[in-house]
Amino acid sequence: xxxxxxxxxxxxxxxxxxxxxxxxxxxxxxxxxxxxxxxxxxxxxxxxxxxxxxxxxxxxxxxxxxxxxxxxxxxxxxxxxxxxxxxxxxxxxxxxxxxxxxxxxxxxxxxxxxxxxxxxxxxxxxxxxxxxxxxxxxxxxxxxxxxxxxxx
Amino acid sequence: xxxxxxxxxxxxxxxxxxxxxxxxxxxxxxxxxxxxxxxxxxxxxxxxxxxxxxxxxxxxxxxxxxxxxxxxxxxxxxxxxxxxxxxxxxxxxxxxxxxxxxxxxxxxxxxxxxxxxxxxxxxxxxxxxxxxxxxxxxxxxxxxxxxxxxxx
Amino acid sequence: xxxxxxxxxxxxxxxxxxxxxxxxxxxxxxxxxxxxxxxxxxxxxxxxxxxxxxxxxxxxxxxxxxxxxxxxxxxxxxxxxxxxxxxxxxxxxxxxxxxxxxxxxxxxxxxxxxxxxxxxxxxxxxxxxxxxxxxxxxxxxxxxxxxxxxxx
Amino acid sequence: xxxxxxxxxxxxxxxxxxxxxxxxxxxxxxxxxxxxxxxxxxxxxxxxxxxxxxxxxxxxxxxxxxxxxxxxxxxxxxxxxxxxxxxxxxxxxxxxxxxxxxxxxxxxxxxxxxxxxxxxxxxxxxxxxxxxxxxxxxxxxxxxxxxxxxxx
Numbered sequence: 001x002x003x004x005x006x007x008x009x010x011x012x013x014x015x016x017x018x019x020x021x022x023x024x025x026x027x028x029x030x031x032x033x034x035x036x037x038x039x040x041x042x043x044x045x046x047x048x049x050x051x052x053x054x055x056x057x058x059x060x061x062x063x064x065x066x067x068x069x070x071x072x073x074x075x076x077x078x079x080x081x082x083x084x085x086x087x088x089x090x091x092x093x094x095x096x097x098x099x100x101x102x103x104x105x106x107x108x109x110x111x112x113x114x115x116x117x118x119x120x121x122x123x124x125x126x127x128x129x130x131x132x133x134x135x136x137x138x139x140x141x142x143x144x145x146x147x148x149x150x151x152x
Numbered sequence: 153x154x155x156x157x158x159x160x161x162x163x164x165x166x167x168x169x170x171x172x173x174x175x176x177x178x179x180x181x182x183x184x185x186x187x188x189x190x191x192x193x194x195x196x197x198x199x200x201x202x203x204x205x206x207x208x209x210x211x212x213x214x215x216x217x218x219x220x221x222x223x224x225x226x227x228x229x230x231x232x233x234x235x236x237x238x239x240x241x242x243x244x245x246x247x248x249x250x251x252x253x254x255x256x257x258x259x260x261x262x263x264x265x266x267x268x269x270x271x272x273x274x275x276x277x278x279x280x281x282x283x284x285x286x287x288x289x290x291x292x293x294x295x296x297x298x299x300x301x302x303x304x
Numbered sequence: 305x306x307x308x309x310x311x312x313x314x315x316x317x318x319x320x321x322x323x324x325x326x327x328x329x330x331x332x333x334x335x336x337x338x339x340x341x342x343x344x345x346x347x348x349x350x351x352x353x354x355x356x357x358x359x360x361x362x363x364x365x366x367x368x369x370x371x372x373x374x375x376x377x378x379x380x381x382x383x384x385x386x387x388x389x390x391x392x393x394x395x396x397x398x399x400x401x402x403x404x405x406x407x408x409x410x411x412x413x414x415x416x417x418x419x420x421x422x423x424x425x426x427x428x429x430x431x432x433x434x435x436x437x438x439x440x441x442x443x444x445x446x447x448x449x450x451x452x453x454x455x456x
Numbered sequence: 457x458x459x460x461x462x463x464x465x466x467x468x469x470x471x472x473x474x475x476x477x478x479x480x481x482x483x484x485x486x487x488x489x490x491x492x493x494x495x496x497x498x499x500x501x502x503x504x505x506x507x508x509x510x511x512x513x514x515x516x517x518x519x520x521x522x523x524x525x526x527x528x529x530x531x532x533x534x535x536x537x538x539x540x541x542x543x544x545x546x547x548x549x550x551x552x553x554x555x556x557x558x559x560x561x562x563x564x565x566x567x568x569x570x571x572x573x574x575x576x577x578x579x580x581x582x583x584x585x586x587x588x589x590x591x592x593x594x595x596x597x598x599x600x601x602x603x604x605x606x607x608x
């Protein structure tokens with residue numbers, strides 16, 4: 001069970017994450033260790049060739065991992081990113097971006113999340129991201145309900 | 153269908169990849185865009201605390217992506233890594249390492265692979281890797297048979 | 305000598321990089337293979353604790369590498385990022401951000417840039433970034449005037 | 457002043473880092489927050505085309521950052537890598553590899569190092585690496601003597 005609700009994270013976003021708010025990012029689904037976030041399409045995101053700008057994708061991925069981490073530790077404001085690695089795979093066509101996020105490591109001090117990003121309705125991965133968050137000392141970390149399966 | 157066979161890649165390994173050979177890496181499964189490689193357990197891999205050393209895990213992941221790229225382009229010797237990013241997630245207990253690899257982008261000039269690494273028989277991810285290979289000009293790139301699905 | 309002028313890149317920014325424009329990024333210095341870009345301080349960038357949000361830092365680094373790549377190849381619009389890795393090192397205090405960028409590899413198909421980011425007037429690195437750009441086929445790549453020195 | 461001596465780290469290498477030992481890595485210089493390590497040239501490292509294999513370069517970089525971290529915290533065996541990102545920039549010609557390492561962030565829980573790798577006597581960067589180490593709780597972290605300068 002998630003340690004933070006969608007409503008709690010949305011409220012935190014309005015008060016404290018102006019970047020996510022300015023770009024209209026929405027948290028659409030949340031469970032213990034997973035989150036889905038959306039960037040509604042906007043002309044402001046465009047780069048030459050009609051493609052969506054990289055920083056918007058990086059910001060969306062970062063937001064998805066943030067939500068997924070909070071789903072495991074509850075509302076802990078000073079949880080911060082320490083590393084983010086993004087591979088841009090295909091230029092996104094115009095459309096909403098969806099970032100599917102899952103936590104792949106949850107320790108006492110660090111959490112690592114993985115993000116697969118798509119344009120809604122398309123099957124091609126537009127970006128793949130891993131990001132590490134530092135968990136403040138004293139946080140209560142609840143286990144992920146469905147750990148990843150070896151061998152798939 | 154894979155553009156290279158397991159036997160072809162094993163032969164290439166013996167002749168030209170002394171690192172993989174020295175560590176006994178084995179290519180266990182191969183399909184168009186996916187590969188599974190194994191590092192048999194050896195005392196030589198150990199670090200303090202009985203854990204397997206990082207470079208062995210990095211080498212295994214690199215080998216898995218190499219095989220998965222060749223499954224798409226055939227035997228092209230000068231295919232080289234341009235970037236590798238690894239997150240070490242849990243210290244591996246003693247045991248064989250298995251690296252499940254899939255190609256997440258296959259372009260004319262670059263291929264990107266993703267690796268999930270486990271100790272055989274355990275469910276925890278010990279490492280997650282993304283790696284980019286540069287594809288030599290003139291290579292014939294065949295499509296991946298089963299592209300990744302949005303939304304999972 | 306740079307293959308693109310500051311004025312040319314600023315003009316390109318106004319027309320085609322709405323993200324950089326919206327955040328007021330400024331290209332302050334440009335030479336063959338190096339660029340310095342600035343993010344003027346704004347309340348909009350803040351996260352909880354008065355720190356600047358990660359996506360702004362990622363966007364600034366990406367912009368710095370873009371300018372440094374164009375200094376080597378001239379105005380080539382379809383030059384795009386393929387990979388970006390950022391380590392967030394210290395929470396920035398309020399102030400302008402400065403990103404010092406240099407190209408560490410310039411090939412026919414790929415360029416790699418490195419960024420060191422500071423708050424103006426402070427000595428602590430707030431972030432370190434490497435980013436790879438794909439260079440469109442047919443681009444004319446001019447050599448970097450002052451290559452990096454081994455041993456320093 | 458370094459919290460660990462070259463002799464101490466060499467002794468630790470012999471006892472506990474079989475990978476570094478097997479490849480003959482040598483710690484050549486050490487100061488508070490910096491280290492230089494060498495991989496003597498060996499035919500065993502070769503890949504097709506006479507180039508040095510990637511895992512050897514990754515292992516050397518990891519070893520350099522390990523030494524540089526220990527220079528700041530002393531001999532703490534359970535210091536482990538959490539993330540490593542490498543960009544392969546130019547294929548190394550035959551020759552010894554030298555990895556110049558510096559710590560760019562030293563916190564209570566995490567240290568980040570940067571590595572520039574050259575073939576001895578050549579000016580081209582063959583690889584650039586950043587790596588993060590987790591510092592065990594209770595370690596005494598001494599400050600770096602010469603912090604990096606903004607603006608260079």
